[in-house]
Amino acid sequence: MAAVDWTDPTEAVGAVLDILRTPLAEVLQRLSDVLSELVPHHGIAMLTGDCFQSPLRSHGDPVLAEAVTSVEMTRLADIVDIGRPWFGSAAIAGCVQPVLAAASKPTNSAGGLLAIIPVDSADPADRVIKLVQHVWDATNVHIVDLLAEAEPVYLAEQRVAASERAKVIAELSDTHSVALTSILGPLRSRSLDDATARHAATELAVSALLESRTASDRDRAGSEESITEAFARLANKLNLLTHHTDVALELVAPAQAATLPADIAHAARATVRGTALIMLEQGGVSRIRVVWQTQNNQLRVTVRDDGPGTLARDALAVHRLTDRITSLNGTLEVDAVPGWGTAVTAFLPLAAPDVPDTHPLTALNPRELDVLQELTRGHRNRQIAEHLHISEHTVKFHVANILNKLDVSSRGEAAALARDLAQISTVPDAAGIM
CATH class of the missing domain: 1.10.10.10 (Winged helix-like DNA-binding domain superfamily/Winged helix DNA-binding domain)
Structure with a gap:
């Protein structure tokens, strides 16, 4: 775009108006273009507390833009006062470098932070810093208004994005839960001496650390998993859970080949692991049977034990299993028969969320x-x-x-x-x- 003469009120107002006419998905790019002459920069990022689904956005040099994290922006927000722009060195995009930051909080807003990584490390003129603050104030009001309008397509896209983030977080959380439970198993075991228990716990800890380091990358690698691979990953973790117990684990692999949406695969594994943990905690269980089946465009997940048969549906809420299944439009059934055991069955739809067509x-x-x-x-x-x-x-x-x-x-x-x-x-x- 043409350079903006910020000393000319007409051009300055026109530049800001161009930002205010821009849709949400393009606001940061347009803001970067408008400020490019005022503050030449390698990259720009914004963190807004009003957008819970994707609060962080970045633009500019791909290497820098992809390296900016919410943690860095949150720490930067702690040292930048609202309405008082700040320039100095801060950790952003993975290293300490010069940053020009401005914070704004419109009425009925949670506030937003703008961070610019300038080309020149010299202190910007006071006039430049104040202009950046004013432009960001106006832009943030525009962002709040757009979020309040909540266009259907935008909301649908955000639900998909939120599902991806929830998937990664849930899988990492489950990985940590399994790791801790597995490590405690040999340490609590009365049949192992101290040296053997420590050795077993160390091996499990190393394995869990490697799994934790690769889980996030693996989960982001694709949006689908084959049902065979998904079940095999579940089997590996369930074996860790029961390795140092007297409980027999019976795993019935899926009979038919199928491809699962990644969020469904994660939810299915989490449901089985969470249910198995609850069943193991109640005592009196000698066998747990796990079955996955696909039917009528659904994944049916069944976990059955031979315990006391007193497991209540409320117990599943402790591990947020009910919420997780419901969020995917699935259903959860609990069939407990005193003296015979409990069967927990989850039905997960295989259809992925759709973004509506637009004109x-x-x-x-x-x-x-x-x-x-x-x-x-x-x-x-x-x-x-x-x-x-x-x-x-x-x-x-x-x-x-x-x-x-x-x-x-x-x-x-x-x-x-x-x-x-x-x-x-x-x-x-x-x-x-x-």
């Missing part, structure tokens, strides 16, 4: 719709700039975005597509295209 024009922000309307009238960049009171460079920026979002290669194609869509569209903004 092509909904991808355009209000200013891009204005420019598209001008294109349908055959106007050139200079005419569009005059009509919309923006610079020709800004018009070119919007036209490039329009072509990219509508997946067309020319202004004429964009105009023709807009006319066609306006004839059949029920989207309010599209009606003004003609």
Whole structure:
């Protein structure tokens, strides 16, 4: 985009207005473009407390952008006061380097932090720092407004993203739980002497450490798992749980080949492990049987013991098993028969969450719709700039975005597509295209 003359009030206000017309997914990129002349930078990141699903966003040099973490931003937020921009050295993107940060907290907002990794390590001028604060204040208000509107597509995408994060956290939590329980097994065993118990516990600890280090990467590697591999991973961990007990473990592998969504595979393993832990804790159990089956586009997970048969459904809430199953639109049944044992069965749907289809024009922000309307009238960049009171460079920026979002290669194609869509569209903004 064209350089902004921040000494010119008209250009400065126009630059901020461009940010305020930008959809949420593009706000940080647009903010980076606007501030690029004011503060040349390698990367930029924002942390907002109002977006619980994806509070951290980053943009710029891919190496830096991908390395920024929520932990770093949270620590930075602790030293930056609201409305008082800060410049100094801080740990961000994996190393200590110069950072310009600004914090803002609009009304009815949890607040947000902006962090800029500048090219120049010299202290920015006071005027520059104050301008960054003002621009971030306005941008943060815009972000809060967009989140309040909560567009359906955005919410659907966030649910998918939240599912991915929950999957990783749940798997790591389960890994730690199994590790601790497995290590305590030999240490508590009365049949092992001290030296043997310590040796067994050490081996289990080393194995658990390796598993913990690789769990996150493995879980992120793909969105699906074969049911055979998923069950094999479960079997390895269950064997650790019962290795130093007298409980016989009977594992019935899935009879049919199938592919499971990763979140379903994680939930199934967590359900079995959590249930097995509860069954082992109640005592009087000599056998646990685990069965996985796929039927009617569902994964059926059954865990059965031969214990006292007094296990209540409420006991499963301790390990949040009911909540986990419900969050995936699944169901959980508990069948306890005194003197005969308990059977816990979970039904998990295999259908993945869908992001609803959207009208092509909904991808355009209000200013891009204005420019598209001008294109349908055959106007050139200079005419569009005059009509919309923006610079020709800004018009070119919007036209490039329009072509990219509508997946067309020319202004004429964009105009023709807009006319066609306006004839059949029920989207309010599209009606003004003609």
